[in-house]
Amino acid sequence: MRLDIITIFPDYFAPLGVSLLGKARQRGDVDVHVHDLRGWAHDRHRTVDDTPYGGGPGMVMKPEPWGEALDAIAPSGAAPRLVVPTPSGRPFTQETAVAYAGEPWLVFACGRYEGIDARVIEDARSRMPVDEVSIGDYVLAGGESAVLVIVEAVTRLLPGVLGNADSVSDDSFAPGRMAALLEGPVYTKPPTWRGRAVPPVLMSGNHGAIARWRRDQALRRTAATRPELIARNTLDDVDRRTLAE
Numbered sequence: 001m002r003l004d005i006i007t008i009f010p011d012y013f014a015p016l017g018v019s020l021l022g023k024a025r026q027r028g029d030v031d032v033h034v035h036d037l038r039g040w041a042h043d044r045h046r047t048v049d050d051t052p053y054g055g056g057p058g059m060v061m062k063p064e065p066w067g068e069a070l071d072a073i074a075p076s077g078a079a080p081r082l083v084v085p086t087p088s089g090r091p092f093t094q095e096t097a098v099a100y101a102g103e104p105w106l107v108f109a110c111g112r113y114e115g116i117d118a119r120v121i122e123d124a125r126s127r128m129p130v131d132e133v134s135i136g137d138y139v140l141a142g143g144e145s146a147v148l149v150i151v152e153a154v155t156r157l158l159p160g161v162l163g164n165a166d167s168v169s170d171d172s173f174a175p176g177r178m179a180a181l182l183e184g185p186v187y188t189k190p191p192t193w194r195g196r197a198v199p200p201v202l203m204s205g206n207h208g209a210i211a212r213w214r215r216d217q218a219l220r221r222t223a224a225t226r227p228e229l230i231a232r233n234t235l236d237d238v239d240r241r242t243l244a245e
């Protein structure tokens with residue numbers, strides 16, 4: 001998978017060199033290119049922003065550097081998916097992450113200030129698929145931290161990146177039986193710590209009982225912290241009894 005990131009703060013992406021993704025890059029499983037938008041600004045101050053038409057606070061990113069950057073990174077004929085992080089976008093979810101993990105090439109356009117001149121996105125849509133996505137209902141100062149979030153959510157799904165393919169399918173929000181349930185508590189050694197014992201069922205060796213206990217914990221945690229998610233699950237009689245307790 002190839003990832004291009006266009007930003008006025010290339011240093012923001014230093015974390016992409018460490019941990020699982022850093023190793024995936026060393027192996028050549030992921031090819032990441034970070035570009036400084038100011039490289040496509042041509043005045044002495046390398047200006048990338050200007051005042052908004054119609055007035056109002058803040059600054060808007062000028063279209064010309066963005067147009068040139070996108071032309072250079074995705075020349076005509078090449079059609080990556082362009083991902084534009086913005087609080088006005090569609091919610092980025094685990095489903096989006098799974099879809100992006102199946103794409104060969106993603107380009108991320110990080111806006112700062114009040115956003116990017118809208119014509120840049122319109123123009124890009126004439127030659128490549130474009131998604132405006134939001135990572136949640138709050139406002140960030142720029143798209144950079146959202147791109148770090150999206151890249152981590154996507155690349156950990158790539159074959160070989162996580163190391164343990166099973167831990168992906170058990171995730172909270174993973175498609176399947178755990179579709180919209182939050183994962184319950186986890187434990188490791190020692191069996192008793194500060195007087196607190198690990199739930200005995202986890203040490204019983206009874207895999208059926210363990211799976212049932214984990215599902216019950218997930219159901220209870222979801223009902224307590226994200227009750228709106230319960231309706232998205234297919235519940236059987238045992239599930240309903242757990243939730244009624």
Ligand code: 6GU
Nearest residue numbers: 085086135138140142146
């Ligand atoms: Cl994706 N970008 C920005 N700038 N702010 C956000 C966001 C994205 N998602 C939530 N807030």
